[in-house]
Structure formats: structure tokens, C-alpha cells
Amino acid sequence: MRKIILVLLAIIFIHLHLFGLTQWMQVSLRNFTTNAEHDIDITAGATPQVETIDTASKEGIYWQHEISGDLLTNITFTVENDLFVSDLSHEFKNSFFFNDARFKLYYQNESQYFKLQYANRAYNPAATNFLNIPGVEHSTQQQMIHNTALHYKGNHGRFHISLYGNLRNLDYEYLTIEEDEVFESESAWDNDIYSYAEFSYNISDQWRAFVSGYYKDDLNNFDEFDDSNLGIGLEFDNRFDFFNALKTEVVYYNNNFDSIDDEKDHYFLTEARYTKRFGNSWAGFVTYINRSCYDEDQSKFFRISNMLRLHFKYSYLTQNMKDSFMLVGVKYNPENNGNLIFGEVNQYLFEGIYLTAGVKYASELFCTCSAKCEYFITPLRSIWLNNKFTDFNNNSTQNIISLGTTLIF
């Protein structure tokens, strides 16, 4: 049996090699330091296994690998794997040891698109923070997450159809904590099904009308966390010329869920994105997204969120490896304290060396400064040193230094 598997693997490997294989890999060593006095300052959830704060620097490795190739005519595949290993620290992660693997198989022809995906995210529980899963009274620790998804899109003249289904299984342990003593229980599963369908009709080359349906079923009999909606919308998408493009969308959703307020039953989403080029060097876009709802009981409209983003980029040197550019932008999002200004400069220095510097300032949340020096050995291979410093509004800071390499082969 083992020989057969090995022979099959060898055949698959040779087959893939013959039909073209592209690999992308990025590996980095990370050093993390913080001056936070309380874990709640920067960690995502409760961390009962860390009672005192160790502000000494911590090390970690982040390895991302992607392989893609053609299996047969119209059939392609992608295998992605992200491995993160770190000392238990207060970096922005739920887990300090996880492996995220994804296998995607695509079939595409002129009128149909089909995707089959299986994703597996495995955790080391000893290096994983606690989660709060709705419907589960106790804090939980994730062991493994399985996502099995199917996505189909078809074009039939002016009609389009999109169908999606995802079965999500979370394997976790739940713990009861009483008077500083931790009692471990058996493993349990949290299972959810997410499904989505959309039918659309192209009224003209620019206008599209669509209806959609979404259904989420919490299979653990937590009916309270089931969710469904029906949507109807209109989209305008047009590239007027090389310099101007506009995409807008207005959608009404009729929501049906128990765990969220009734005031969001009638939900309106408006999106607009205008892209503008000024010659070959200047480009920019403006995005506006509005979410609002109508409450029947109060006979009143409410605003959920407004997001306006302006973004300008000036490219002044185009090369094989990377452009040299300056970028500035602003994001206005008052409802979620998300107001933000940001800027970035990427400058070619000499002999394949680039320097990138960026700053991001969110007045109510944080200020981040970053700098990166990257050396391109060839256009497809580089090594880099990156430093990212963040000062949070609660006066804690964190600094991440990464030394890495990016390879395409």
C-alpha cells in the first residue's frame, strides 16, 4: 500500500513538473518586543496561562509557501501553507504556533467557473489563547479548523449565477475555571454551514440587477446564531476610458437573525468607487461605503457606518522589480473610530536595493511607523529587513523586526 502511494505521489510530482509549477515562498525571522504592562493592552483575548508580563524580546518564524500549476486543460490547482512558530508572547495573534494549509482546485472555461477548496488550520493548544465561541459558556481553545468549500459561477447569456457553500468545523476544548483551578474537559466541535446564492441579469453593458440569498446554520442547535438574508440590488460598472472608471452598487437586504437587533432587519448598502488616472504617473481613487437600516418599530432610519477613503499614488520610476512611488491617503470612518491618514514612500537606491518607509496615524487608535530595506538578487528573489513600530493610544508600544526572503521559482 505504501509503495502504491509513493508511486502515485511520484507520478503526480512528475506530472506537475511537466505541466508547469510556480512556487512563491516567503520566510522571515521575527523579533517582537513590547512595553505593555497588562496583557489586555495588546492581546486579543483572555490569556490565563500568562499571568505576569514578560517584556523580554521574543523570537518567531513565519513561513508562507504557495504552489500553483496546471493539472489538465482548464483545471488548475493551488496549494498554500502558512506556518507560524513563536515564543509565547503578546504579539497580535491568537496562537503562537499554527499551520494553515489550503488546497484549491479550479475548473474554468468560457462560461463556467468551479472551485473546490479544503482548508485546515491546526493549532498547538499549549501556545494558543482562549476564545469565546457564542453559545458556549466556557472559554475555549481551538485545536483545528476545517473549511470545505464549493463555489460555482456560470454565465448563460445575460444571466449569471453564483453558488457557494462552506462547511466549517472547529475542533476545540473547553475549560471551566474555578478559583484559579483549571479543569479540562473533552474535545468538542462547533459546526457551521455557510451558503450563498446570487442570480443576476445584465440589463446593459454597464448595468446589472441581482437578487441574492445567504443562509448560515449553526449545526450545534444554537438556533439563536442562525442567520439569513435576502438581497436585491443594482450595480453600475463602467470604464469610461483609460483614465476614468466608476463602480457603484446599491443593495437592500432583508435580514432574519435572532442574535442581532431587529432594527437591522431592513438593511441598505451603498458603495461607490471612482478611479482616476492623471497621465502615466498620477493615479488615485475615492471609495465611499454607506450602511444604514430602517427600523419598522420606530419608523426611523439609522446609520450603521460611513466610510470614505481617498488614495493618491505618484509613480516616478518604473523598473523590473518594483516601482518607485509616493502614496498618501485618508480614511474617514467616524462611526467605528476608524479615521486614519497614511503615507508611504518606496525609493530605488542603487544596485537592486529599495528603501520603503511608511507612517499610519489613527487619532483614536494608534500610530504606526515602518521601514523596510529590500535587496533584489534577481527580479524574482529578494532579501529584506523590516521594522514596524506601533504606539497604541493606551500608551503601550510594540516593535516587530523581521528579516526575510521572498522567492519565486
Added chain:
Amino acid sequence: MKKLLFLILLFGILIYIGCDKVSNPEYNIDSSACNSCGECIQICPMDAIEFGPDGKAVIDQTKCNQCGKCVTICPKDAIH
């Protein structure tokens, strides 16, 4: 095109000025800005974020507790 843009912005201004804020806010992800890095999935304390049909992150509103951690971590500022 200018009329359409003007109408949408006027609509937004009217909503902003004329409507009260909803009692329970919510976070959503701008899929055109999301780069599918998965940082938000790795930080969410409620296990509320997962990749959707187009490979972009999506927030399950029935699980989200509006802690806002994902807003801080997103490298593309796609969460609003």
C-alpha cells in the same frame, strides 16, 4: 457619471446628518481593499472571521462582539 457620484455623496451626507447612529455598531470588510492576508482571522477572539467566496475575509455578525481588534491589525485598513 458626475451626477451619479454627486447623488451618492449627497445620499451619504443626508444619512450622516439626518440619521441617528444605530444602537449596536458593526464592523465590515471592504473587499476591494482586503488583501487576504488573514491577520484579522488570527487575532479575532470570537472566531468570527473567515475567508468568503472570493477569498476575501468576511465577518460573521452573529459571532462578532465589536471589540475592534481587527481594525487595528489590518495592514490595508479594509475594516470599517
